[in-house]
Amino acid sequence: YVKAVKLMNVAGAYWRGDERNKQLTRVYGIAFPKQKLLDEYLEWLKEARKRDHRLIGKQLEIFTFDDDVGAGLPLWLPNGAFMIEQIEALAKKTEEKAGYERVKTPHIAKDALYETSGHLKHYKNSMFPPMELEEGSTYYLKAMNCPHHHKIYLSKKRSYRELPIRMAEYGTCYRYEKSGELFGLMRVRSLQMNDAHIYCTEEQFKQEFQRVNEMYLQYFEVFDIDTYVMRFSTHDPDKLGDKYVNEPELWKKTEDMVRRALQESGIPYQEIPDEAAFYGPKIDVQIWSAIGREFTLATNQVDFSQPRSFNLKYVTADNNEATPICIHRAPLGTHERFIGFLIEHYAGNFPAWLAPQQVAVLPIKDSLINYAQKIGRYLNNLEIRTFVDERGEKVNKKIRDAEVQKVPYMLIIGEREEQNEAVALRKHGEGDLGTFNLQDFAGKLEDEAKLPID
Incomplete structure (x- = not known):
């Protein structure tokens, strides 16, 4: 069956990863049932190397890294900063037309904020270590914007007449990725996220969720993205109370709502069990570059947990109180990953509006x-x-x-x-x-x- 074999690489490795043991030789190879398939793969690999965002990013002076700054902390050069400003301008104008309001939040917060949100319980290993200050308070670099936005929602009493509230921010977040997982712009520790949170009623949910998906499609057209699929990530009932918040009825109800919204929109999707966020189901948007490499671009998450944890309320038409649903969405993901994708997708030949010099x-x-x-x-x-x-x-x-x-x-x-x-x-x-x-x-x-x- 195996008719085409190619030796790809040779490297040294210690037995069982222990440098006290003898060094062995590790041989990497690949095999295909037909020579034609091997030739196609090698040609694809050659093209992928030519489009490597790390090489082109250096050649076009888009970004750099420095040991004194730290691993996973990109420095954006003037050309890269310009691209960021163009993408932000596009996103801000698009969101302004869609009824979003912009907010700004700080880069750090007290531990109490992340205790309330549940991130310290479910996400602590991905956050930077705490900072102990003289006043006796403990602070964390923010790994996500949502808890800050919930506090803005709480800054005044809300009425059903105000909903949906669409709160957007290009917020900088910090995530402590393991050093072995860092990779160019694709996996970093400092990231600027095209983030927003939509607070809506249950009746408004389907329309708001579908509008977010329509925004994705609009961006796909702008950036010449022809191949994509949405991964609908659901929870595992056996992991309630551990990996996921322990609200079985709300999980079922929310997942059914998302499933119906996807089916009615006609957008292709795959259902993936046990990959939801800890607070609700999510959509991960998978896209493919011009050479067929798969990327996770963005996310669209439904949150029934944090609105309850933060006691978010609005006054209903009959003068009672109700809890809104929160949609977390980031159609362009982070600047870092998206620009890394665009470099490969266009091989650095950006459309004129995005090119630093035209x-x-x-x-x-x-x-x-x-x-x-x-x-x-x-x-x-x-x-x-x-x-x-x-x-x-x-x-x-x-x-x-x-x-x-x-x-x-x-x-x-x-x-x-x-x-x-x-x-x-x-x-x-x-x-x-x-x-x-x-x-x-x-x-x-x-x-x-x-x-x-x-």
């Missing part, structure tokens, strides 16, 4: 720098991100460097272009596109350069 103006000799600068000022005034390469290099070198930096458009400036107030246009990965009037080119690029939201 245009490189390349004069072929020094006497043309003034005209090149004039073009740069004109395009930058139109909010088209442009830089002028004034180095005394040959134009082929400038083109090659702009290609390596994956700048979407290059404008080659020679004497003829200066005389005609034109530009010779070159597109990354495609080559020369001909000569254009500057205004015509700018008009073409303006639509590509702006945020992709109506």
Whole structure:
């Protein structure tokens, strides 16, 4: 049956992982029933290495790490910071249209907050160690935003007329991932999360839940994500009171509500037992990059537990009190994981609106720098991100460097272009596109350069 075998790697390893034992040789290999399948896999592996977000992230100066800062704590360079700002701007405009309000919360809180939420009981091993302060209080770096948002909900009395309340924040969280599990931007200890919590009535739940899923689909279209599935994670009844909050009736009711909402939306999903959050069922959004690698992008969770733990209430139409349902949602996940995915998905060839630099103006000799600068000022005034390469290099070198930096458009400036107030246009990965009037080119690029939201 095995007809194609390939030796992949050789490494040293101590017997049973104990360095006091003899060192052995570990041989890694792979086998397929057909040579064609092996060839396809090796080609995929080659492409995956070319798209490695760690390599491209360094090449394009998007992010870096430093030992003095610490493992799993990325430093965003100017290009990466720009990408973050663009994604945030897209998310904020999308959420503003969908009725979200933005809040801000601190990076730390007292242990009492996480005792109430249940995170210290169920999640403590993933949190940074406590900080003991002189005043006798114990603080933790926040690993999640939801307890802080619940406190904002509690800041005043709520009425059914206010619901649903959609509370959004790009909050920074800290999670103590084990050092062996850290991997580039995909597994980090500091993460900026596109987070929101929706407080709604039971009657409003289905519509709110489906609207969140519709927002996912909107983002998939923007970022050219064609392959996805939603994993509906449910609880294990045998682990109630241990892994999951001990509310069997609420678990059944909430899971049935989520299941119906998914079925009515027509979105493909898989049901996965024993992978729910400790406070309720959740949807994990699985997406595939352009080369077929699977990523967990985002989550959509239903919480019936924390609203009760925090005693969240609203006044009903008949002047009684009721507890809202809370939906935790993060359609774009974290900046870290999402940008890591985008680097691989696009191989660094980002759409113009997301590219840190959209245009490189390349004069072929020094006497043309003034005209090149004039073009740069004109395009930058139109909010088209442009830089002028004034180095005394040959134009082929400038083109090659702009290609390596994956700048979407290059404008080659020679004497003829200066005389005609034109530009010779070159597109990354495609080559020369001909000569254009500057205004015509700018008009073409303006639509590509702006945020992709109506």
